[in-house]
Amino acid sequence: MNAANKKILIADDDSSVRLVLSQAFTRLGYQVRATGNATTLLKWVSDGEGDLVVTDVMMPDENVFDVLPRIRKERPKLPIIVMSAQNTLLTAVNAADAGAFEYVSKPFDLDDVTAAARRALSRPADAEASKAQARAMRDERLPLIGRSAPMQEVYRTIARLVGADLTVLILGESGTGKELVARALHDLGRRRDGKFVVINLAAVPRERVEAELFGRGEGDNGRLVEADGGTLFLDEIGDMPLDAQTRLLRVIDGTEPVINPKTGRRPNVRIIAATNRDLRGLIQQGLFREDLFFRLNVAPVRLPPLRDRAEDIPDLARTFLLRANREGLPAKTIDQSALDRMKSHSWPGNVRELENLIRRMCALYAEELITARIVDRELQDHAPAPRADEGPVTLAALVERHLASHFAEQPDGVPAAGLYDRVLQEVERPLIQLTLSATRGNQVRAAEILGLNRNTLRKKIQDLGVEMSRGRR
Numbered sequence: 484m485n486a487a488n489k490k491i492l493i494a495d496d497d498s499s500v501r502l503v504l505s506q507a508f509t510r511l512g513y514q515v516r517a518t519g520n521a522t523t524l525l526k527w528v529s530d531g532e533g534d535l536v537v538t539d540v541m542m543p544d545e546n547v548f549d550v551l552p553r554i555r556k557e558r559p560k561l562p563i564i565v566m567s568a569q570n571t572l573l574t575a576v577n578a579a580d581a582g583a584f585e586y587v588s589k590p591f592d593l594d595d596v597t598a599a600a601r602r603a604l605s606r607p608a609d610a611e612a613s614k615a616q617a618r619a620m621r622d623e624r625l626p627l628i629g630r631s632a633p634m635q636e637v638y639r640t641i642a643r644l645v646g647a648d649l650t651v652l653i654l655g656e657s658g659t660g661k662e663l664v665a666r667a668l669h670d671l672g673r674r675r676d677g678k679f680v681v682i683n684l685a686a687v688p689r690e691r692v693e694a695e696l697f698g699r700g701e702g703d704n705g706r707l708v709e710a711d712g713g714t715l716f717l718d719e720i721g722d723m724p725l726d727a728q729t730r731l732l733r734v735i736d737g738t739e740p741v742i743n744p745k746t747g748r749r750p751n752v753r754i755i756a757a758t759n760r761d762l763r764g765l766i767q768q769g770l771f772r773e774d775l776f777f778r779l780n781v782a783p784v785r786l787p788p789l790r791d792r793a794e795d796i797p798d799l800a801r802t803f804l805l806r807a808n809r810e811g812l813p814a815k816t817i818d819q820s821a822l823d824r825m826k827s828h829s830w831p832g833n834v835r836e837l838e839n840l841i842r843r844m845c846a847l848y849a850e851e852l853i854t855a856r857i858v859d860r861e862l863q864d865h866a867p868a869p870r871a872d873e874g875p876v877t878l879a880a881l882v883e884r885h886l887a888s889h890f891a892e893q894p895d896g897v898p899a900a901g902l903y904d905r906v907l908q909e910v911e912r913p914l915i916q917l918t919l920s921a922t923r924g925n926q927v928r929a930a931e932i933l934g935l936n937r938n939t940l941r942k943k944i945q946d947l948g949v950e951m952s953r954g955r956r
């Protein structure tokens with residue numbers, strides 16, 4: 484190949500990077516032009532200059548991910564190499580989805596960059612091929628699937644939060660990937676070498692939440708201390724009992740000192756919380772502390788329900804088919820009619836429901852090709868009685884899920900004696916509490932609504948230690 488008539492445009496706000504790259508490319512016989520800002524780069528591109536762009540992500544005037552689509556539009560065949568100091572999957576994803584030719588992490592090996600440039604310049608300018616390559620790269624590396632606009636927004640938010648180490652609140656319906664996002668934030672962030680500790684507050688019996696989080700003493704330090712140096716993921720934070728909320732707030736504020744006995748210091752923990760419940764509604768009912776909400780809601784990430792990103796269904800379905808096959812289920816393909824049928828489903832259990840559907844279809848049907856007929860039959864069969872693992876749709880499903888994990892949590896699979904009363908109390912307490920909140924503490928009215936005798940209600944309030952939310956609204 485004759486390098487001499489090829490020109491490389493370099494954009495990086497770091498002058499030493501510009502210098503190193505310019506020298507390297509010049510030595511290889513290319514012509515070079517370098518700039519420190521995105522505006523100049525865009526101008527050169529629209530003037531028709533250059534055969535390849537090598538650019539940094541962060542520029543003083545613009546983020547390159549906002550610029551790439553414009554370059555693509557004006558010069559769809561111009562290859563682009565994106566370099567980024569944030570060596571993260573998400574940068575790669577963004578680069579891939581913005582149509583970048585290739586991605587190089589910083590600090591880079593000069594040979595890698597020049598090899599990438601050589602490949603980019605020698606390949607026939609075929610946008611489709613480069614897109615397919617970018618897609619393959621992304622699929623291989625990223626835990627989160629979906630290229631729809633709502634998911635792009637999620638990736639941008641995650642990319643902004645990865646370096647920040649802030650408290651994050653992840654909001655989204657059940658099965659939308661909240662735990663996956665929490666893990667990605669941890670794995671890509673500064674604490675990736677620390678622990679990622681999960682506590683699901685819907686699965687821990689209410690009376691055990693505080694002990695679980697803050698320890699029982701005598702060598703049992705609790706999850707907060709366990710997460711020292713890492714991330715504590717508080718899943719289903721909306722289910723946290725009020726006492727534990729108060730304590731968590733005091734710990735976050737530093738008014739309650741917590742010491743990691745191993746270091747003798749306060750544990751340094753990043754909190755990521757998630758919920759599928761409407762926290763503002765819970766605040767209004769007096770079931771969630773507003774001050775805790777503000778402490779957690781520093782950086783919210785909202786995950787879209789699957790029905791709002793139906794265009795991601797084919798990618799997700801294909802990935803789950805491959806995964807099912809890797810797990811030993813028969814290999815299958817899915818036809819367009821089946822995908823169309825799936826796109827029109829409302830997916831109350833979101834991605835988890837889709838994943839389970841695919842697994843069921845792989846396991847139950849002899850046909851190699853999955854068609855709309857099969858999808859239809861499966862969706863209908865499962866519509867009236869949603870499975871417990873497809874999200875909390877009915878109270879029975881929720882209780883079943885909770886109990887199953889309670890049993891599973893026991894070292895020998897057998898809970899302590901007195902289970903029946905404990906479980907009934909757990910149902911009674913929120914039932915009475917919510918009814919009292921709805922009647923603003925009016926016990927006469929609450930007894931009527933519940934269909935209980937007034938004295939019975941009063942006794943239950945005492946026995947269960949129901950917190951009166953009067954005055955809180």
Ligand SMILES: Nc1ncnc2c1ncn2[C@@H]1O[C@H](COP(=O)(O)OP(=O)(O)OP(=O)(O)O)[C@@H](O)[C@H]1O
Pocket residue numbers: 626627628629655656657658659660661662663664718758759834835838874
């Ligand atoms: N964007 C996605 N790409 C790939 N898999 C996903 C995605 N979102 C969710 N999943 C898969 O769906 C399942 C549910 O995800 P996850 O447990 O993260 O959801 P969740 O929102 O935390 O659910 P819940 O509120 O019920 O705890 C997991 O198996 C996860 O791997």
